[in-house]
Amino acid sequence: GAGVSQSPRYKVAKRGQDVALRCDPISGHVSLFWYQQALGQGPEFLTYFQNEAQLDKSGLPSDRFFAERPEGSVSTLKIQRTQQEDSAVYLCASSLDGGDRGTQYFGPGTRLLVL
């Protein structure tokens, strides 16, 4: 079956521009996660949804970052007034289980470059 998909795969933005990154999780997966991976680093947790509820947003670096999953499937990560330090790969992952420790399946990521 289809895995996690993300779009766009690459995004170049001018500093100050708003961007929206989309994640299509595996159908039926309850949990959805967003991570930020800077160059040479491991993925860093941003936020977590269980169905449409955003249960943890402790990793969002500033109030310029906003995520939603209004119908419990597709999710959008929005970054307002982008800064150069926002340049990174943004990974989305989903897991079947709404409980703890379900295996997370990752999408290919969106590579964001802010000029």
Add this chain to the structure above:
Amino acid sequence: DQQVKQNSPSLSVQEGRISILNCDYTNSMFDYFLWYKKYPAEGPTFLISISSIKDKNEDGRFTVFLNKSAKHLSLHIVPSQPGDSAVYFCAASATGNQFYFGTGTSLTVIP
């Protein structure tokens, strides 16, 4: 502050030999650990996990060892194959679904 550390950014191993990838952590509350494998331009793929109630978990050629007292885990790949060449991330969790990742080790298996 990096709670999960992979101190070797790269490792090269001959095909057929053992690959040992290491990971250290600082948070004693971590009780669940995973290894992910990542190819270029793809997302990480789950490889193997271990709970803190165990000290070893094996899946085919892959074995993860956990030493809680040393706050150390390792991934052994035996025998190593060229297709194993990838970046390997370890990750740890204390509760819930928030995982902390290391910076990755790039493994090259030489044919």
